[in-house]
Amino acid sequence: MLQTKSEDEPMVTKKKSKIPCLSLSSFLPALEAVTAAVTMPGGGGVPPGTPSAKPKEKQRTKVVVALYPFKAIESGDLSLEKGAEYEVIDDSQEHWWKVKDENGSVGYIPSNYVKEKETIGLQKYEWYVGEMSRQRAESVLKQEDKEGCFVVRNSSTKGMYTLSLYTKVNHPQTKHYHIKQNIRGEFYLSDKHCCSSIPELINYHKHNSGGLCCRLKATPCDRPAPPTAGLSHDKWEIDPGELVLLEELGAGQFGVVRRGRWRGRTDTAVKMMKEGTMSEDDFIDEAKVMTKLQHQNLVQLYGVCSKHRPIYIVTEYMRHGSLFNYLRRTAPDQLGPAVLLDMCIQVCKGMAYLERHNYIHRDLAARNCLVGDENVVKVADFGLARYVLDDQYTSSGGTKFPIKWAPPEVLNYTRFSSKSDVWAFGVLMWEVFTCGKVPYGRMKNSEVVEMVQRGQVLEKPKGCLNEIYNVMKACWRHAPEERPSFRLLKEELAGVAQSVLAD
Ligand code: ADP
Numbered sequence: 017m018l019q020t021k022s023e024d025e026p027m028v029t030k031k032k033s034k035i036p037c038l039s040l041s042s043f044l045p046a047l048e049a050v051t052a053a054v055t056m057p058g059g060g061g062v063p064p065g066t067p068s069a070k071p072k073e074k075q076r077t078k079v080v081v082a083l084y085p086f087k088a089i090e091s092g093d094l095s096l097e098k099g100a101e102y103e104v105i106d107d108s109q110e111h112w113w114k115v116k117d118e119n120g121s122v123g124y125i126p127s128n129y130v131k132e133k134e135t136i137g138l139q140k141y142e143w144y145v146g147e148m149s150r151q152r153a154e155s156v157l158k159q160e161d162k163e164g165c166f167v168v169r170n171s172s173t174k175g176m177y178t179l180s181l182y183t184k185v186n187h188p189q190t191k192h193y194h195i196k197q198n199i200r201g202e203f204y205l206s207d208k209h210c211c212s213s214i215p216e217l218i219n220y221h222k223h224n225s226g227g228l229c230c231r232l233k234a235t236p237c238d239r240p241a242p243p244t245a246g247l248s249h250d251k252w253e254i255d256p257g258e259l260v261l262l263e264e265l266g267a268g269q270f271g272v273v274r275r276g277r278w279r280g281r282t283d284t285a286v287k288m289m290k291e292g293t294m295s296e297d298d299f300i301d302e303a304k305v306m307t308k309l310q311h312q313n314l315v316q317l318y319g320v321c322s323k324h325r326p327i328y329i330v331t332e333y334m335r336h337g338s339l340f341n342y343l344r345r346t347a348p349d350q351l352g353p354a355v356l357l358d359m360c361i362q363v364c365k366g367m368a369y370l371e372r373h374n375y376i377h378r379d380l381a382a383r384n385c386l387v388g389d390e391n392v393v394k395v396a397d398f399g400l401a402r403y404v405l406d407d408q409y410t411s412s413g414g415t416k417f418p419i420k421w422a423p424p425e426v427l428n429y430t431r432f433s434s435k436s437d438v439w440a441f442g443v444l445m446w447e448v449f450t451c452g453k454v455p456y457g458r459m460k461n462s463e464v465v466e467m468v469q470r471g472q473v474l475e476k477p478k479g480c481l482n483e484i485y486n487v488m489k490a491c492w493r494h495a496p497e498e499r500p501s502f503r504l505l506k507e508e509l510a511g512v513a514q515s516v517l518a519d
Contacts, residue, residue: 077104079103079104079133080102080113080115080130080131080133081099081101081102081131081132081133081136081140082096082099082125082129083130085098086241086244087281089279090248090251092123092248093124093248093249094117094124096130101133102117102125102130105122109249110245111127111308112127112245112248112250113125113127124248126245128244128245129242129244138177138215143232144168144169145239147312148170149358152358153169153180153190153192154180157181157236158188159236159390160234160236161184161188163182163183163230164182165182165236166180166182166233167180167235167236168180168195171194176194176195177194177214179228179232181193181228185229191228193228195214195217198210203216203217205226205228208226209224209226218232240390242312243310243318244316245307246307246318247282247318252319252320253320254319254328259276259277259284259330261275261276261286262277265285265337266337269293269404270294270404271287271289271293271326272288273286273287276333278330283333284332284333285331285333286328286329287329287330288326289328290326295405296322296327296403298402299403300320303317303319303322309375309398311366311369312365313366313393314370314395314398315331316331317330318331331396332388332394334394335387336388337386337387338385339383339387340382340385342387343382344451344452348451353479356448356451357484357512358391358513359391359448360445361509361513362392362393362394363385363393363441366395367395368501368506370398371437372503374434375399376433377398377401377437377440378402378432379401380421380440380444381418381444382444382447384397385444411430412426415461418440420461420464421439422439422440423435423436423439423468423492424469427465431496434501434502435499438502441502442487443455445487446474446488450477453477471494474488483512483515483516487505487508487512490505
């Protein structure tokens with residue numbers, strides 16, 4: 017494992033840090049409040065005066081640094097300034113923490129916008145993008161189209177880092193360099209120039225190409241901030257008066273989907289639920305839980321407008337629409353095997369998160385995944401199938417039932433599980449590697465059911481690597497318990513990406 021030595025890394029430039037420092041005294045009142053809460057009767061702490069009470073342990077103050085700016089508009093929220101430090105007062109809720117800024121103002125902030133100062137490591141640098149595949153790095157840099165534009169990302173080998181660098185010399189291309197480490201623990205790209213930390217190495221190559229195709233000159237402009245779990249803390253009911261409805265994005269099973277702007281600043285997709293298509297009260301209860309599901313490969317549910325009819329489901333907006341349409345309209349040569357595999361890996365990561373939270377999708381397919389900026393693919397509509405009232409959709413004999421994505425136990429006994437999602441994921445991989453073909457072509461549903469019962473599976477897509485087809489086949493094992501979990505599939509697919517396609 018490489019150590020990034022984040023604690024004692026020298027600053028990249030000699031300029032004074034813009035990060036405002038918080039003095040200990042500004043933290044003290046909050047510290048006292050925390051200590052008081054712990055010792056209050058009924059607060060779960062030791063009542064004062066108890067003979068066996070041990071001396072109080074000093075509370076550790078948790079300080080976080082903002083990775084993205086955040087603008088508070090709801091009362092009780094606090095704005096974040098990128099790079100500034102905040103003291104955490106209450107992190108008992110997973111997604112919204114109460115923090116204090118350097119002026120003593122207190123409020124809620126989205127926890128995915130900050131990182132603990134002690135463990136921030138490389139994340140404080142503009143050029144570090146963490147988990148980003150080679151394909152996505154290429155797409156981000158190509159979009160920027162600047163000579164010497166670069167990012168540092170986690171390599172597919174755990175604990176290693178890769179520099180992705182864009183150059184226009186000869187023809188526009190992105191080069192990828194592994195950051196290596198010698199036996200003295202120094203980092204290097206070319207073994208003539210070793211540095212004691214990665215930021216130092218980056219700084220060196222900003223001034224000297226030293227074996228690279230060009231010097232490191234720029235980083236991609238402000239990258240989009242991730243969506244928050246709900247539009248504010250404890251908020252899942254959205255006032256429709258605060259939503260401006262814009263163009264139609266598409267229409268589906270439940271009705272029309274339009275782009276919306278919330279309070280003039282947050283892009284959203286608004287699904288207007290046709291009346292009578294879903295059991296609304298049950299769904300509204302569930303929506304509270306669903307806003308709390310948060311992952312970079314899940315379309316974020318922001319909330320619902322449930323006080324009028326039709327009800328609206330408000331989610332994160334995904335610029336390129338459904339994965340199915342994206343595959344169909346994009347030229348196959350633009351989507352080489354590496355890009356296609358990366359799309360599957362992203363869906364698999366979102367599904368592994370749902371699996372970890374014991375959440376079953378029930379209708380996973382390319383049409384229910386969406387594509388956003390930077391080739392990001394996210395899973396949408398998870399769990400919605402449970403609230404559909406239409407028998408044609410919910411019963412396996414119905415005309416709208418997704419038979420072609422269903423395993424034998426769903427066809428026979430409507431037995432859904434994460435392993436039935438795994439089967440559907442295999443079909444989704446097939447859709448991806450055929451660039452949006454319809455599984456089982458024009459076969460009738462009854463013929464598909466027969467074929468699946470007989471143990472026959474979809475054929476290998478043209479040009480698909482055996483290693484990738486083997487993963488699909490593992491998803492289509494007859495017995496659910498013999499299919500791999502999403503957690504395992506994620507590792508499997510990462511292994512394929514590493515061994516068959518370059519990192
Ligand atoms: P339904 O669930 O009612 O069948 P869909 O979720 O499939 O509807 O949405 C219909 C279409 O609307 C999609 O194919 C897609 O083009 C568009 N759409 C849906 N959600 C979004 C979103 N979050 N961002 C952008 N486009 C979306």
